[in-house]
Amino acid sequence: MTRRPLIGGNWKMHLLRADAEAFCRHVQEHGAHPAAECVLFPSAPLLATVARGLAGSDFACGGQDIHPDDKGAHTGDVSGPQLVDAGCSWALCGHSERRQDHRESDQLIGEKALAAERNGLKPMICIGETADERKSGATFEVLDRQLNAALAGRPEPFALAYEPIWAIGTGETATPEIAQKAHARIRDTLADLIGSEAASSKRILYGGSVNPDNAAELIAQPDLDGFLVGGASLDPERFLAIVRCCG
Numbered sequence: 001m002t003r004r005p006l007i008g009g010n011w012k013m014h015l016l017r018a019d020a021e022a023f024c025r026h027v028q029e030h031g032a033h034p035a036a037e038c039v040l041f042p043s044a045p046l047l048a049t050v051a052r053g054l055a056g057s058d059f060a061c062g063g064q065d066i067h068p069d070d071k072g073a074h075t076g077d078v079s080g081p082q083l084v085d086a087g088c089s090w091a092l093c094g095h096s097e098r099r100q101d102h103r104e105s106d107q108l109i110g111e112k113a114l115a116a117e118r119n120g121l122k123p124m125i126c127i128g129e130t131a132d133e134r135k136s137g138a139t140f141e142v143l144d145r146q147l148n149a150a151l152a153g154r155p156e157p158f159a160l161a162y163e164p165i166w167a168i169g170t171g172e173t174a175t176p177e178i179a180q181k182a183h184a185r186i187r188d189t190l191a192d193l194i195g196s197e198a199a200s201s202k203r204i205l206y207g208g209s210v211n212p213d214n215a216a217e218l219i220a221q222p223d224l225d226g227f228l229v230g231g232a233s234l235d236p237e238r239f240l241a242i243v244r245c246c247g
């Protein structure tokens with residue numbers, strides 16, 4: 001089955017409005033690659049600016065997080081209806097920095113994925129092991145546990161991102177072989193959960209120190225369908241160079 005490559009740019013807590021506007025102008029002027037789908041994940045205050053700036057382009061906009069409830073007394077959080085209202089069509093669920101900084105549980109991430117789906121947003125569910133888990137041989141066990149919990153309520157997993165924590169923001173990238181083994185395992189587990197035909201249609205993205213120099217050999221792996229990019233997504237030229245490796 002051919003899967004259209006999907007490339008996400010996770011801006012984390014970076015960039016200001018003027019930077020975001022300049023980024024969108026660059027996208028509008030240079031485009032990406034018609035064969036690939038792209039989505040930017042700016043922080044909440046920039047969502048509306050980015051969604052507006054990307055209008056009419058091939059790029060979509062998504063939230064870096066979503067609260068399981070649609071409204072209520074949850075200071076600092078962002079709801080599904082607010083993401084939709086800001087012009088988003090995607091929501092990241094379970095990024096490792098949310099799991100670590102905010103102690104998000106596997107179960108909570110499943111609830112967030114359901115909230116995204118309920119609001120018509122596409123959940124991009126992030127999973128990945130720590131360096132210690134990999135060293136102790138627990139990688140597949142961790143991936144299976146995170147995936148089972150994230151899909152417990154049976155949300156439609158529009159995309160999954162395999163993001164080994166030891167590779168995020170460290171400059172240490174998984175080798176293509178390591179990434180492929182993890183992606184193949186994720187697809188097998190996904191097949192057990194949603195059936196093999198549905199599993200073979202889902203995009204599984206790799207994230208962890210992706211840059212224009214390592215993207216081509218990673219994307220050549222059969223079960224790797226795109227990237228979730230952090231640091232290299234802050235510069236439009238570097239991000240578009242990665243996108244063009246995926247066409």
Ligand code: PEP
Nearest residue numbers: 168169207208209230231
């Ligand atoms: C990320 O934050 O999802 C990520 C993969 O970051 P980086 O590309 O900087 O490692």
